[in-house]
Amino acid sequence: MKRQIFENCKDRLEKQISGLQTELQQYKSAVSEETKSSVGDKYETGRAMLHLEQERLFKQLTEAERLYNLLASLEPTQKYTKVLPGSLVETNQGHFYFAVGLGQVKVDDLSVYCVSLKSPVGQALVNRKVGEEISFQQRMWKILNIV
Template sequence: MKKEEILNILKNKISEKILTFENLIAETRASSNDTKSSMGDKYETGREILQQEINNLQVQLNEVLKQRDFLKSLSTKPSVKAEKGALVKTDKGLFYISVSLSNIDLDGNKIFCISPDSPLAKVLEGKSESESISLNNVTHKILNIF
């Protein structure tokens, strides 16, 4: 498995999310400026709602920026144990311990991108090939670690 390729796909997805949030924030700010009228309280209420939406989008953007920074810290070198940056193949699937993001289809393989803080990653942490783990009454046997 090529971890570099997986990491690049994730970085591209994160970059797209960042652009989307930045565009949404800019559009919301522009519509906030367009709501000026002589309606008094209604104007202020509408403007406050738009400001709350901008704040909400900013919080989401900050989370995605943290994910981008975290991805920059990952190594693509082969891993011996399940840890951040490891690609872990179990009898139940392929798990890339990186950021929680949509699944990736690569070379006919479905790769689940999971956060190091996820329950599965916490149970996998420090495990090696041939070991088994159990989570929610489901046992995973670790076949390979890349």
């Protein structure tokens, strides 16, 4: 099941990267096709808006590529005895895949939260082992299994 979660995350990031690349290319084309009109201020404002949007998309693309590379560095078949990057953790509060923060994914009717170890729940559970209990968000969390 961990491999399926890994592949799901990988697919989501690949689609996100592809979509951002396409959108960025469209903005690049729009900027290069922009012709100076008789109203100079309108032209400059439109061009500036296109550049701002390009910058925003480029930042999103850079972040998506960083997450993809981080995910690709993990080995989905590796077994863990404590909560580390790449571990699938079952707690009494739900299932968590500690890799990249992509939110909830469903695999075989099981909801798994894909989160980073830098997230609050990741920081609370990092290096913990099966059977350990912690208090987090005013609830008791118990680690039931780590894969």
